Amino acid sequence: MxxxxxxxxxxxxxxxxxxxxxxxxxxxxxxxxxxxxxxxxxxxxxxxxxxxxxxxxxxxxxxxxxxxxxKPKPRNDKGKSRVLTPELKEVILEAREDHPDRSVSLLYDQLITEKKMLPSQASYSTVYRFLKKKNLLVNSPRKEENRRRFAYDQVNMLWQGDEMYGPYLNLDGKKVKTFLFAFIDDCSRVITYAKFLTTEKFSAVQQVLSEAILRRGIPKLLYVDNGKVYHSDNLHFACASLGITLIHTKPYDAQSKGKIERYFLTVRKRFLPLLTDDDLSSLDKLNQRFFSWLEKDYHRKVHSSLKMTPLDKYMSQISQVKTYDDPEKLKMLFLKRAQRKVRHDGTISVNSKLYQVPPVYIGKKVKIRFDPETYDNIYLYENGKCITKAEPVIMADNAHAKRGNPISFAKMTEGGSKNV
Structure with missing residues (x-):
């Protein structure tokens, strides 16, 4: 494993x-x-x-x-192979032939119950892999849950998140597309954070969600669509680490995210028509105008369903909000996770570049985390904790580094050498 x-x-x-x-x-x-x-x-x-x-x-x-x-604990017998004996294979195949419709889990339990096999002889996963290799698995039909309307009366119980196409910027005569990423609190309709960006990559989701958490606290549920960025392992790991349940909607089902879609409609009707050419001359100006409208108009306008403003509704339950105030620690949760084997020269390769790690890890596999878009910093992790940062290898510096070997090329070329 x-x-x-x-x-x-x-x-x-x-x-x-x-x-x-x-x-x-x-x-x-x-x-x-x-x-x-x-x-x-x-x-x-x-x-x-x-x-x-x-x-x-x-x-x-x-x-x-x-x-x-x-996480499952590593096996105590790691490095030792588990091989099914020919006799056990025959017993398993015989049981599968007699009960072709039974799940592997039930089949395995019955083999143990009937004492045809001992747990110490083969684990469930060993039997599963054996039957999978023989194409003898049984796939159970998936049951779809009925979608139901939902509305929470507690702030930060659920946030809905999505993106919409924004206006084009005019940068030096070139049109640049923008995207508005936003998260809305289901109870209060407060926009926990939203921002126009020029990218649809995961970094946009990370930036907006991180800022939302730092400003408005940690939600219990995060409801997003089926876009690729929302299925990122980085997002899954970050949510799990924060105790957030990540939920995805069905594909092409905008109605299931009614509150965030309604908010985007408000943006199109009440904010976009206010923009001037100057507002669209830079991303910073567009966001400054948007933040001002969000706080002065949207958050302070009485909501028809709430009978009060979104901000007042949110502040009425501020004592229940679970805050998070460590930006650096939060940033680390969203990093990509990978594994590398340390070479004999104490280096690892990431994105075709070499990084130096402590010599104690030479020949071992190490876990690393990094931003897959910038590769600015490479962090080494052990048991879920950051232990050090890998430094980029600079060949010129290494050429002048002091080493334990007293023999140098320079001395060998000065008037000959006794070693030659």
């Missing part, structure tokens, strides 16, 4: 327990029983079922160790 597999499994486990962590569940035992009654397509393991006790254990693990606590 790779580190990426362990992270994906942790994300899956978090998706099951997040309603409990965010107090969406009134009766925990009933929720656990409901989840345990379903079959789940688990990363690495495949289709599995879990007992309420196991899921409750994940809740305790997250509360104790955070996101890292949900």
């Amino acid at each position: 790779t580190d990426n597999d362990r992270e994906q499994i942790a994300l899956f486990r978090f998706s099951l327990i997040s309603p409990i962590l965010n107090r969406q569940v009134k009766k925990q035992n009933e929720y656990l029983a409901k989840v345990a009654a379903k079959k789940h397509n688990v990363p690495y393991y495949g289709v599995r079922e879990y007992s309420p006790k196991t899921i409750a254990m994940w809740v305790r693990a997250y509360r104790k160790g955070g996101f890292e606590g949900l």
Whole structure:
């Protein structure tokens, strides 16, 4: 099992327990029983079922160790192969032939119950991989949930996020497209943060969501569409680390995000017509005009559904807001995660560039995090904590670095050498 597999499994486990962590569940035992009654397509393991006790254990693990606590522990016998004997293969294939419609999880449990196989002889994942290789898995049909209307009476319970096409800027005679990224609080209709940007990349989502969290606190649920940037692993990891449940809408289903879509309509009707040529002469001027309109007009205008302004509604529950005031730590949560093996010269390669790491890691695999768009800084992580920053290799500096070897090329060329 790779580190990426362990992270994906942790994300899956978090998706099951997040309603409990965010107090969406009134009766925990009933929720656990409901989840345990379903079959789940688990990363690495495949289709599995879990007992309420196991899921409750994940809740305790997250509360104790955070996101890292949900990762499966490395195997004690790592490095040793697990091979099914010919006899065991025959037993498994025989059971599959007798019960072709049963899930691998149920098949495995029955083999253990009937004492045809011992748990120590083969794990569930070993049996799953064997049947997968033989194309003998059974895929359960996916059941779609009915969409229901929702409205929360608590601020920061749910934020909706999306983007809309903005006006074109006129920069030195060239038209530049803009995009408005925004997040709205479902209860108060406050725009937790919004900004016009000239990119649709993940950095735009990161910038706006980070600022929203620093300004308005941490939401329990984040409801976004199916765009590529919202499916980024970086966003999944950041949300899981913050205890935010990330929810995606169905494709091409704008109605499911009614509040943010209604806000964008307000922007088109009440803000865009106010823009002048000077406002569109730079991105900074466009955003300055937008921020001013947002605070003076939108946030202070009585909302027809709330019968009060969005800002007043939000401030009425300000004591319930869970704040976050560490910008640097928040920035680190959104970095891309990867793994590299340290070469014998103490370097790793990232984006075709070499970076120096402490010699103690030579020959070992290290976990790193970085911004995939800028590659400005490469950080080394161990057990979920940043331990140091990898420095770019500068060949010219290395050529003059002092080394333990007393023999130098310069001395060898000065009037010959006794070593020649």
